[in-house]
Amino acid sequence: MTAHIVVLGAGYSGLVAAKLVARRTGARVTLVNAGDRFVERVRMHQLASGQRLRDLPLTGLLDGTGIEFVVDTVIGIDPAARTVRLAGTSAPLGYDVLIHALGSGADVHSVPGVAEHAYPVADAAQAARLRDRLPLARSVAVVGGGLTGIEAATELAESRPGLAVTLVTGGLLGEALSVRARRHLQRVFRRLGITVRENAPVGEVRPDGVLLPGGEHLPADTVVWTTGFTVPPLAGEAGLAVDTHGRLIVDETLRSVSHPEVYGVGDGTAARMRSGQELRMACATGLPSAAHVARSVADHLAGRPAGPLRFRYLNQCISLGRRDGLVQFVRADDSPVEAVLTGRIAALYKESIVRGTVAVQRRPGLAALSAPR
Template sequence: MTNGHHVVVLGAGYTGMFSAIRLAHRTRRAGVKITLVNPSSRFVERLRMHQIAAGQELAHHRISDLLAGTGVTFVQGAATAIDPEARRITVDGATPLGYDTLVYALGSSTDTGNVPGAEAHAFTLNSPEIAGRFAARIAEVAQAGGALTVCGGGLTGIEAAAELAEAHPGLNVTLISTEEPGAMMGAKARAYLHRVLDRLGITLETGARVTEVLPDAVELADGRIIRSDACLWTAGVKVSPLAADAKIATDDRGLILTDATLRSVSHPEIHAVGDAAAVRMGYGQLHGSCQSGLPTAQYTADTIARLLHGKTVRPFRFGYFHQPVSLGRRDAVIQFTRADFTPVGMRLTGRSAVAYKEFVSGSPLMTYRFSKRMNVTTLVSKGGRATRKPAAS
């Protein structure tokens, strides 16, 4: 019986927002109550944080506006504790919120706790407010012809370094990475990426590990000191300790361990999506990204709706199909992939890649709007043979 069933969604990022809106549409005649909990009233486009860091003004999307017409209740506040036995959440340390089904969508953030000085002296792209303060600092540094270090050569670090170098031609940008930037791409896409970074005047420190962030420099493992009037930290991620603290089964990083239907292996009334979930396919564990996160949200909304109506649920299947990377506002590279994220020969570069990347970045908001009226299917591959194999334990 679904009437009065209460679903609470923790986190209003890309996955939490999609889970709530799609589930509301799927259960609109079933008497299901849905509550979305998030500390901020603003919906954050994490895919565009590097644009804010470069001083660009982005649209301000209010969560209440995105939920308008769905029937979803928005509670602004931070979840501070979960009691899975009582099925109760504590919000802002005081307000209790009961649930019948919980969607855990708290995502991840950049981890500055593993390297001395990173938390004190480095900026992150964890929120629009932090990115905005970083943008103000970078404007000062660039005007003085100063130096920026971007620590971490993953996609976030690459996009941020390119965006900042393009926006501030007088800025000396150094990208520091333990691996070659673009290592996951094919040779031709990677070569294009490096040509663009070189054209933008970005210095690469490849195979380098930062051991300490100082107020005006970063120290590398080989003893070298690199000048840094501002440091952007993009290396490593962490998740909320909320699940582990509640004795919900997690891996050693704090991600909720899930079964084949993305339900907690210890508490099946809890569904985990996006970066907060340890999701395994036959080819390995999904890494945190919007590309894999939105399909987990779509699947979970559909799964909850099916379970409430007594229907069977098939296992979750997902395969990657691209690696989109913006390189400033006027260039980009898109590497297409197999289901397991390994590259294939097809790629896009230049203007066509810019248009493709912009579509990808803007697609979540379009999906939310249309999902209020219909069951919108995200751009997702089930991965073919690669996901038919059972996940390794």
């Protein structure tokens, strides 16, 4: 009997995994996603600033693959029965192998007031909501000093020169980057007129700004929330082994440590390499991991032992508006070296990488090339 493989989530990792596993196994593959469009999540700061993004229907990206595509929301997993429950139908969806690729979203509940008053940019609906708000805004506080916060602050400041933009971070601006990289960030922020508040963890979001340590009120009529993440609770609710963040725990082949018929990939998976290094949330991780999970599933179905994921980081690419950028080169363990690219050439480099992530969705074999065996 032909195996039935169900893939949950059609983001950067899930779509590639579904297409590659269909190609390599000849199994029946069903892909389930809550929406009918592929979302370029790494461009959400551009969407929020008012830029138009490409329309990418998932049906077009799946043409010719033989994959059954279901637009629905997953509301439950039953590992004992090997079924998935969907919001739009009472009939459970059965599987022989399940690939969990549901990804992550903004954490809007760990700090008071975020859910009620802040504007996250983790998905297209959230970014569009911020875009619609900005024409009324005069001052914006971007909370979060990570790459998403840096990209959001610079994109907003460049696209709306009259907008007062402040970046608020609990640590230092670009603290995970090299000295040269941080210096470039500081120059760009000064050029764009962005105010930076460092070592200022936000304790509460209010309609008129945020509260900082000691009760200081930082006024802003719009608060953009870019810090923290959350994953769907489905894996933990189903009894699958998860970490303290609710991410599926997998072995070095990306197979669940508690349920061997389940595999995980993407932001909702706590993946480690044989060295013990945990992989960060990024396309740079998700695409080669998707290629590897497809190999692992194919090996499992063929009765072959699956090999461990082997992977190394090369760089971190940061857009600083449309005309500037920063490429931070890193060691294999993702720690920064002093080598960087900056300015227009870095912006073009970042744009080519982002375009490449969509090219991989069309030709997933490109992801397989970046995941050595």
